[in-house]
Amino acid sequence: MEQETLTHPFDDAVALEPVGxxxxxxxxxxxxxxxxxxxxxxxxxQALSAVLRHPGLLGEPxxxxxxxxxxxxxxxxxxxxxPVRTNRSTQHWMLxxxxxxxxxxxxxxFTALRRATWDRIEHEMPAVPRAADxxxxxxxxxxxxxxxxxxxxxDGALPTTWDxxxxxxxxxxxxxxxxxxxxxxxxxxxxxxxxxxxxVWRRRPVLVPIGTVSMTVYFHAGADQLRxxxxxxxxxxxxxxxxxxxxxxxxxxxxxxxxDLLATTHQVVYYKE
Amino acid sequence: MEQETLTHPFDDAVALEPVGxxxxxxxxxxxxxxxxxxxxxxxxxQALSAVLRHPGLLGEPxxxxxxxxxxxxxxxxxxxxxPVRTNRSTQHWMLxxxxxxxxxxxxxxFTALRRATWDRIEHEMPAVPRAADxxxxxxxxxxxxxxxxxxxxxDGALPTTWDxxxxxxxxxxxxxxxxxxxxxxxxxxxxxxxxxxxxVWRRRPVLVPIGTVSMTVYFHAGADQLRxxxxxxxxxxxxxxxxxxxxxxxxxxxxxxxxDLLATTHQVVYYKE
Numbered sequence: 001m002e003q004e005t006l007t008h009p010f011d012d013a014v015a016l017e018p019v020g021x022x023x024x025x026x027x028x029x030x031x032x033x034x035x036x037x038x039x040x041x042x043x044x045x046q047a048l049s050a051v052l053r054h055p056g057l058l059g060e061p062x063x064x065x066x067x068x069x070x071x072x073x074x075x076x077x078x079x080x081x082x083p084v085r086t087n088r089s090t091q092h093w094m095l096x097x098x099x100x101x102x103x104x105x106x107x108x109x110f111t112a113l114r115r116a117t118w119d120r121i122e123h124e125m126p127a128v129p130r131a132a133d134x135x136x137x138x139x140x141x142x143x144x145x146x147x148x149x150x151x152x153x154x155d156g157a158l159p160t161t162w163d164x165x166x167x168x169x170x171x172x173x174x175x176x177x178x179x180x181x182x183x184x185x186x187x188x189x190x191x192x193x194x195x196x197x198x199x200v201w202r203r204r205p206v207l208v209p210i211g212t213v214s215m216t217v218y219f220h221a222g223a224d225q226l227r228x229x230x231x232x233x234x235x236x237x238x239x240x241x242x243x244x245x246x247x248x249x250x251x252x253x254x255x256x257x258x259x260d261l262l263a264t265t266h267q268v269v270y271y272k273e
Numbered sequence: 274m275e276q277e278t279l280t281h282p283f284d285d286a287v288a289l290e291p292v293g294x295x296x297x298x299x300x301x302x303x304x305x306x307x308x309x310x311x312x313x314x315x316x317x318x319q320a321l322s323a324v325l326r327h328p329g330l331l332g333e334p335x336x337x338x339x340x341x342x343x344x345x346x347x348x349x350x351x352x353x354x355x356p357v358r359t360n361r362s363t364q365h366w367m368l369x370x371x372x373x374x375x376x377x378x379x380x381x382x383f384t385a386l387r388r389a390t391w392d393r394i395e396h397e398m399p400a401v402p403r404a405a406d407x408x409x410x411x412x413x414x415x416x417x418x419x420x421x422x423x424x425x426x427x428d429g430a431l432p433t434t435w436d437x438x439x440x441x442x443x444x445x446x447x448x449x450x451x452x453x454x455x456x457x458x459x460x461x462x463x464x465x466x467x468x469x470x471x472x473v474w475r476r477r478p479v480l481v482p483i484g485t486v487s488m489t490v491y492f493h494a495g496a497d498q499l500r501x502x503x504x505x506x507x508x509x510x511x512x513x514x515x516x517x518x519x520x521x522x523x524x525x526x527x528x529x530x531x532x533d534l535l536a537t538t539h540q541v542v543y544y545k546e
Binding site for chain 1: 391515546
């Protein structure tokens with residue numbers, strides 16, 4: 001049985017202390033440690049967290065782009081979230097995370113008041129087994145952050161043999177949620193959008209060094225739909241479109257078990273051959 | 274016969290004059306006029322153009338995100354392209370276009386020295402008729418910029434009857450290039466990535482007001498591959514994944530006639546119902 005704690009490790013990770021106008025201080029979280037520095041999904045969530053805490057915030061996140069300019073050193077950092085343009089129902093943000101005065105992350109966010117309109121989910125959830133019927137991935141972990149997520153792979157799991165045998169595609173499908181479970185919000189959804197292991201390892205099982213350089217999340221759900229998703233599983237699907245010249249892309253979707261498309265996300269990732 | 278001019282209208286449109294450190298002055302182009310203000314693809318290209326002209330530029334564009342904070346007024350503007358982090362082979366940029374001291378566009382760019390690696394195009398070009406066998410879209414134009422592009426729709430052309438009859442999907446496929454033809458470069462490819470008409474009009478033919486709020490382009494080709502593409506046609510494919518709460522997304526690909534995937538692109542667009 002997992003021990004209950006008063007604070008979820010994710011809440012600890014995205015906690016920020018205000019230190020000035022548009023400026024917060026945060027700290028990398030050992031619970032979300034990666035090979036070098038922290039898991040990028042949590043860094044992206046920390047950047048968005050500053051927007052969400054800003055007293056001048058208008059509306060809810062619709063689009064977020066973050067660029068990873070350097071590996072974060074374990075320790076404190078400063079986040080700047082600056083509203084550069086506020087319209088009647090929309091707001092544009094510039095984001096920066098700094099360590100020792102140097103930018104380690106840059107980004108932009110777009111927030112807006114959502115209104116009810118005609119709506120449609122066009123990219124429908126594929127027919128897959130229910131989360132409860134798919135075994136949880138376990139075993140030893142290379143990196144700490146992977147233990148903060150429950151992952152149940154339907155297909156495209158992390159290779160077990162790194163034999164360089166090229167696969168027909170790079171697609172993965174898995175049920176996922178925070179471990180221990182935590183009600184989804186914009187910050188945790190941002191981190192969940194970065195949970196997929198690098199597509200280059202999936203297409204060609206060679207353990208080459210990789211690193212996300214830019215990531216965009218489009219939020220298709222408002223706070224009400226996120227509340228409805230609760231602590232439920234999300235179906236994540238991720239696939240690359242091209243690998244070339246040291247960079248590949250990833251396009252991904254995150255649906256609730258009920259088939260609600262909460263977010264779509266894209267990233268471009270460095271790889272070394 | 275089209276009259277030859279010494280300068281292509283696109284080159285005029287993306288021309289910038291240096292006015293300070295990291296700062297340029299440009300001018301909206303009547304040739305690329307839209308319903309209100311200029312075609313956003315050219316505005317995005319103008320922002321990237323500042324990066325491309327910067328004396329400190331390292332490498333070539335890999336990722337670009339721009340956010341349209343307000344409609345540009347016809348007239349002059351200032352572009353700021355600031356390299357906030359320069360690593361050994363990568364560089365991170367923050368972008369801003371201002372008019373009357375107010376931000377009208379924010380963005381980020383990532384440039385890098387490309388190296389030869391193992392490569393693969395995973396999203397292959399669909400089997401479609403050759404560009405020469407597809408008729409060019411003609412007829413009267415609502416907006417000026419559309420005349421700056423040759424468009425040959427294979428499927429998913431702009432509706433001719435706005436009857437609100439919902440379609441099964443929002444996909445469009447078309448051959449496209451600059452009119453008159455112009456050799457593709459990073460700036461023109463950026464504009465081409467925004468050529469698709471709004472997916473909400475495709476899925477449900479109702480002429481609702483729309484406006485792109487954020488757009489990301491991933492460049493999968495370097496300058497050598499762009500040179501090889503020359504003035505050839507690109508196959509553009511665009512589709513939405515979700516429409517909800519006043520915003521929809523678009524995911525798109527741009528291939529050469531030879532099947533080379535030059536760029537993938539995503540955007541999120543406001544719509545009013």
